[in-house]
Amino acid sequence: MRIQLVLFVVLLLCNCGAPQPPVCHVLPFGSRAPASSILENARKQWEILGDSSKKSEWPAAETAYNDAVKILFDKIRCGPGDWSSRASNIGTALSAPSPTNANLAKVDALFPATAVKIHSKDRCHIEPGIGVPAVAWTATTPVGVPREKFYPPNGQPRNITVILDFSTPVPQWHFPKRWVKNDFQVGENSQHLAADWTAPVDFFWFMCDLDDLRIQNVIIPERFTEETGLYFLQPYDPEKIPVVMVHGLVSSPDAYRDILNDLSAESWFREKYQVWLYNYPTGTPWLYNALRFRQIMGEAGNYARRRGPDENLKKMVILSHSMGGLLTRTAVSEPGTKLYHAHFKTPFKDLKIKPETRLLIKEGLLYEPLTDPKRVVFMAVPHRGSPMANFRGTAFLSNLIRLPKTLTVGLLDATLQSAADSIQADTSETSAVKPPTAISTLSPKSLGFQGLNQMPLPKGITFHSIMGDKGHGDKERSSDGVVPYWSSHVEPVASELIVDSNHSVPNNQQASDEVKRILRLHLKEENMLTE
Structure with missing residues (x-):
């Protein structure tokens, strides 16, 4: 059985x-x-489209x-x-790039x-x-390469519509950026541009490494700590509201591929919102991941403020x-001393720990x-x-996790101190204590939850909940198979x-529709949407 497990992991890591x-x-051949x-x-056909008298x-x-x-x-x-020589060979020319017309040199x-394999044809x-x-594709670098x-790993897709304009003596090729341009002038008429909103999303996940590394992200998070961060799907625009998407355990930002697909087809979403995907190694404890989330969100906020007003x-x-919800809830909630006192009885100033551990506890x-x-x-x-998180098989998986070396020492030091505090013993008596992992800290008995659930949701933020039910029908006893309703x-x-x-709620069409409702409501309440 152990050999089979090793082979399975090797295959996954390949x-x-x-x-x-x-x-x-x-x-x-057909062309x-x-x-x-x-x-x-x-x-x-262009001349007909430009003639209002021939509308039929x-x-x-x-x-x-x-x-x-x-x-x-x-x-x-x-x-x-x-591109230019091939266009010239058939008696056409490329138009000049502009803010609304893609630059093929880039x-x-x-x-x-139609060349893209579609993930879900019913959506x-x-x-x-x-x-x-x-689809226009601009390459970046693979996972692990600066x-x-x-910028997201591997590359960025763009939704383009290809147009051949006959309004000039030499027909001109135009490549309108479909996310900013809806129509094209044909003679005396403005004609709507065709678009495929699904293909760029599906091609991004076809090319991107992140969704292929879910298991590695849990078992060996150290390999992917450099990819902890935010990926902007479009260059930052101070005129648009950021929508930050935070995934959960054994996952990656591709958890939101269906929601992204559904949202990208909405003109109000493209005009008013921009997407930031957050990625992190999910094997590390959620409180530590929440710490890193706050730090990186702070960096992104500073970056954004250097580029324009921060109203949006x-x-x-x-x-x-x-688990991404735990990162988020922790990041936006005022901890006071509730999280600290859930872990330590000794006053912070009296802890006998290394400076780097003290900093970890303070920031966490x-x-x-x-x-x-x-x-x-x-x-x-x-x-x-x-x-x-308390099941035997889950505990076995937790034991397989190898935390980053830079984190293990500080976590173990803090965990030993916390354990010694709780049993009022010297740290030498807690030699069996192991550093926590994401899985062990998801146990309902985890000290993190004891602190978190004493922290009220902040009043200045509006919250919504969407949860799954695997067909039980009884709200109080319902569950998505991983998280019960009571949690x-x-x-x-x-x-x-x-x-x-099931637990994959972001893949659910009804959940996606609810997200759209909430985002439209947000625009209305911010006076940014008129019906």
Whole structure:
């Protein structure tokens, strides 16, 4: 059995072959018709779309135009040479980049959205209109390789619509940034741009390493401590409200892929919000992870304030799932001395510990809370712990976790002191004490919960709860299979919704709809949305 477990872990840890964006070396067979005839057809449809007197012909013209542009796009993206030379070869030219038009010199790959394998076809969001929906990919660096601060690993996708404009003597290729531009001028008319909102989200997770490293993140968190941080999915914009998404145990930011997919299709969301994904090694204790979350959120706040006014920063919304909700609740709540006294009887100044351990305890238990968040959504959060943390198999998994060496000494020192305090003994009598892990600290008996549940939710923040029920139907006895209702329920909240779901609540369509409702409500209450 032990050999089988080792083999299983080895397989999970194996990272075989990094994915690559689609590359078109050879022109597809269906796109080999002469460019001249395809161009002439596209021009004819363009003229119809620009003529208000021919409005009844627009639907057919739109379809024919898009079919022609798709073939012509294949001709300029496939084969040898660069974009400009390939465009010139068929009698067209590239338009100049602008704030609303993508710069192909800064794009590592551009391909039709249809080239992306869709994760969940029943939640695919496609908008009709003119042009060919495409994905632009700009590469960064893989997990573990340094990159510019707040940039996600592997790369960033962008939603582009490919347009061939016949308003000039030489037809011009345009690549509107679909997240900032909804329409395109065709003659005397403004025509809606086509879009595929799902393809960029799914391609991001196809390329990104983070969702492949969930188990490693738990068992050997030291390997991924450098990836603890926030990833901005768009460059920071002081005109938009940050929505911070915090994942849970044995997870990564891809826990929110379905919610991201659903939100990206909403124009009000794209116009008013920006997404920050928080990533952290989930094997470390949740109180320590909460400490790091506060520190990094503080760094992000300072970064944002250097780039503009903080009016929208102070309207921040946090979506939190499972253990991520503990990080969030701890980060925004005033601890006083409640967390400290749950762990130590000795006054802080009298603790006989190393300076680095003293700093760890102070920053972890006696801190100043975050003040920017205005609204928090809890999803399947174990506010009082999870009974599963006490199961024998779970305890075995906890013993496999290897904490970062830089953290182990300080944690062990603090844990020994806490244990000695609780039994009023010398630390030499507590030699069997082990440093806590994320799993052991999720036990309802954990000292962290004793302190946390004495800390009231702050009055200046609006809270919402979404929890799962695996079909029991009895609210008081319901459970998502990991967190029972008695643990996920917390007061006071502005709303509480139980959905038909297991612990993966962010994947649930009803939960996603509730998140959309809450975010729209937030805009209304901040006077940023008009119906």
